[in-house]
């Protein structure tokens with residue numbers, strides 16, 4: 194596993210430079226948006242560019258209207274009637290200007306709606322594409338990565354990012370649009386009174402810095418609290434899901450869960466509230482600096498107009514421009530610091546994508562031999578789970594012969610499942626190596642290896658899919674091959690379970706969705722075992738997926754399994770010795786090491802741990 198270190202220890206505040214450094218993430222982000230749909234991206238940018246130029250035009254036409262009205266306004270006492278004014282053509286110019294303003298207003302509205310439409314389409318596509326990329330990348334990661342708490346936090350943040358970042362897209366485009374509008378207003382102001390712009394910047398800078406600061410604090414808070422937020426989600430899920438409802442009721446856990454939720458949530462809320470309060474306070478102080486700037490400018494403009502330097506139209510245009518510029522700059526600056534804040538979150542997404550799996554296929558990988566001739570040889574294999582002090586297995590040496598049925602026996606925690614995971618390369622050994630037909634397992638193509646080694650785990654997944662699909666997951670390419678699925682079901686005794694369901698093979702299973710039917714533990718297991726038959730791999734491994742079967746079923750299932758997988762290499766894990774004794778050889782594990790290996794008769798004769806455990810169980814049945 195190679196998880197890049199988190200950008201920094203979570204609790205230290207970020208420097209301004211670092212905050213803006215996160216803006217580098219915008220490039221890959223914009224590229225991702227562009228790749229989602231070049232057409233829609235271009236469309237929204239063009240529409241926004243057009244719309245950006247309208248405000249200054251409208252304000253300028255407004256100024257012309259006022260100047261025209263002032264010009265036309267009669268001295269008090271002379272009354273015009275409309276018809277005369279109309280027919281004489283005096284109002285023509287005014288009408289033209291009002292008509293123009295009206296047209297601009299309509300166009301602006303239409304453009305605004307089009308932008309919203311295009312943005313919403315683009316952002317939906319973006320979220321879809323980002324989610325798919327997330328799933329694709331997650332699928333390449335090592336199992337070890339998933340068990341790492343730091344990575345789980347990062348994955349959680351990345352998952353949130355894919356949903357939240359579509360707003361960032363609209364915001365960035367909105368920023369670009371506002372920037373164009375600002376430039377157009379600034380050109381207008383520059384022509385009349387360049388010093389106004391300088392005043393504007395001085396008034397706005399403090400507000401901007403304040404915004405940037407609080408955004409970074411907000412991010413730090415969210416970052417530091419990721420583990421707690423994950424716990425909150427977990428408690429909420431446990432407290433309100435079908436999977437746990439039964440136990441929550443029986444053990445009356447609701448008060449415990451609610452209390453735990455409340456404590457955590459309140460701490461998070463308090464921290465958030467403090468920050469939001471400070472932000473609101475400083476925000477209003479700094480914003481009044483901006484307002485002060487505006488009124489200073491307004492007073493000065495009014496005075497210049499009284500003095501005759503500007504017309505009334507100029508005054509409205511300048512004051513309007515100044516006000517709009519101020520609003521725009523304010524939102525641009527705060528938007529910019531928000532973008533910088535959001536770009537910090539993108540760190541999580543992109544650092545998640547940077548995690549490279551270690552278990553992967555080499556460039557010069559070998560194809561898996563077909564058939565496997567010699568089998569697997571464990572050479573002094575040791576493995577320790579990440580972060581664990583104890584070796585889960587160590588010094589493993591044995592030969593799993595091609596074509597044999599091997600049973601793994603041992604007490605809880607002896608290392609049986611770990612051994613199977615190593616065989617399927619869900620983990621690589623930390624010590625020693627595993628050979629397949631004389632070559633290191635790591636030399637082979639990983640996809641082919643996984644295709645050749647089919648494992649049904651004790652904690653197999655109960656998919657909320659149809660019965661047929663639940664079997665088809667064993668070989669998903671065969672999901673439309675109903676005949677093969679039914680054959681596999683017959684072999685594992687799942688067929689009779691499925692036939693009793695109201696919708697047979699098309700019956701949705703599980704309780705999560707409407708129409709779902711749940712099965713008993715043993716019935717689920719029969720379905721899971723059908724996956725192994727459908728997979729039809731060279732090596733078939735059943736890791737105790739039969740624990741919930743009744744004694745007769747387990748006996749029958751294993752007897753069939755042995756017959757049907759005749760000639761294949763099979764590994765069985767079971768705590769029932771009636772099953773275990775059917776295997777050709779039995780491997781007894783204790784504390785992560787092999788202590789006995791031989792046939793049932795040999796091991797009984799040796800009178801070791803196997804004989805002891807066997808007799809213990811046989812005792813119980815007498």
Ligand SMILES: Nc1ncnc2c1ncn2[C@@H]1O[C@H](COP(=O)(O)OP(=O)(O)OP(=O)(O)O)[C@@H](O)[C@H]1O
Pocket residue numbers: 340578579581584585586603604605606607608609610611612
């Ligand atoms: N994901 C994991 N992370 C850390 N330690 C683990 C993990 N899985 C198993 N272990 C530890 O590794 C050791 C071997 O576990 P393993 O699951 O291989 O035992 P097992 O023989 O299959 O047990 P059981 O009969 O209970 O299924 C145990 O001490 C267990 O606590």
